[in-house]
Amino acid sequence: xxxxxxxxxxxxxxxxxxxxxxxxxxxxxxxxxxxxxxxxxxxxxxxxxxxxxxxxxxxxxxxxxxxxxxxxxxxxxxxxxxxxxxxxxxxxxxxxxxxxxxxxxxxxxxxxxxxxxxxxxxxxxxxxxxxxxxxxxxxxxxxxxxxxxxxxxxxxxxxxxxxxxxxxxxxxxxxxxxxxxxxxxxxxxxxxxxxxxxxxxxxxxxxxxxxxxxxxxxxxxxxxxxxxxxxxxxxxxxxxxxxxxxxxxxxxxxxxxxxxxxxxxxxxxxxxxxxxxxxxxxx
Numbered sequence: 001x002x003x004x005x006x007x008x009x010x011x012x013x014x015x016x017x018x019x020x021x022x023x024x025x026x027x028x029x030x031x032x033x034x035x036x037x038x039x040x041x042x043x044x045x046x047x048x049x050x051x052x053x054x055x056x057x058x059x060x061x062x063x064x065x066x067x068x069x070x071x072x073x074x075x076x077x078x079x080x081x082x083x084x085x086x087x088x089x090x091x092x093x094x095x096x097x098x099x100x101x102x103x104x105x106x107x108x109x110x111x112x113x114x115x116x117x118x119x120x121x122x123x124x125x126x127x128x129x130x131x132x133x134x135x136x137x138x139x140x141x142x143x144x145x146x147x148x149x150x151x152x153x154x155x156x157x158x159x160x161x162x163x164x165x166x167x168x169x170x171x172x173x174x175x176x177x178x179x180x181x182x183x184x185x186x187x188x189x190x191x192x193x194x195x196x197x198x199x200x201x202x203x204x205x206x207x208x209x210x211x212x213x214x215x216x217x218x219x220x221x222x223x224x225x226x227x228x229x230x231x232x233x234x235x236x237x238x239x240x241x242x243x244x245x246x247x248x249x250x251x252x253x254x255x256x257x258x259x260x261x262x263x264x265x266x267x268x269x270x271x272x273x274x275x276x277x278x279x280x281x282x283x
Contacts, residue, residue: 021048039278042271049268069107069248070166071096072158074173075136076113079194081174088194092172093133095194099241100126105248108165111136112158122165159189168248192244 021044073096079089100107106124109132111117119136120129162169172192 039275042278043275046268046271046275049264049271053264053268068166069105069168069170070162071107071109072162072169072171072173073109073111073119073133073136074113074155074171075111078174088174089136092192092194093136095192095241096172097130097133099244100129102241103245108162109133110158110162110165112154114154116154116158116161118161118165170244170248190244190248 073092075089079092080087082088099105104124104126106122107120107129108118108122109120109129111119119132123129159169159171168188168190170190170192172194174194
């Protein structure tokens, strides 16, 4: 049922709603302002409200297969480097938090340093996920998880966990290690880099910027784009978030607020009762 009323068929509903509105306007033009008291016009308006409420229920808020998206955040010691102010980790958390709040995408979140942790199972509650992300540096620093290693040995573990939760995996890291081959061949790995021109990512082989078939998004200062014009097609701004959305095949549904659904249902019922009342008066 959900596939029938997916975003791909939203134009059908738009045409139906526009058709109903057109009929209402035609009646108003033919009969003047008094047509607003015509039971047929009021009934058509109630249908518009019901159609919008129906679309709000049936059209999903995020992209197809949004349950398959998993974000893997590198919280290893190297992510605390301040070549991106205030640090790579804090920039990555801010970017991911903004992305979740802007996109309203349902996802799972895994963090890894000395060990790998499931920070958030699959959820659409972006406010809770954002609060969890913002508490990551403070909570993990208090536990002293960055005194042992850089976390690279646990990247395999983190990605293995991620492949269990989804098939579209976004790794937020400074690129200290090349992403290993995923154990699940059906999973897609996207690397979202956080390091400056002097960061560790530049010290690596150039394959790091190319080996994922170009599906690499880099949050970098604008000066970096001059050195990699064919790879980095955006500066340090909101374009990287839009690129992530594009690579995840994300689309925003035209109607997505559950409160709007209740409002349209109430309006539809009110207009329907008004149409029945006017119809009774006409007879």
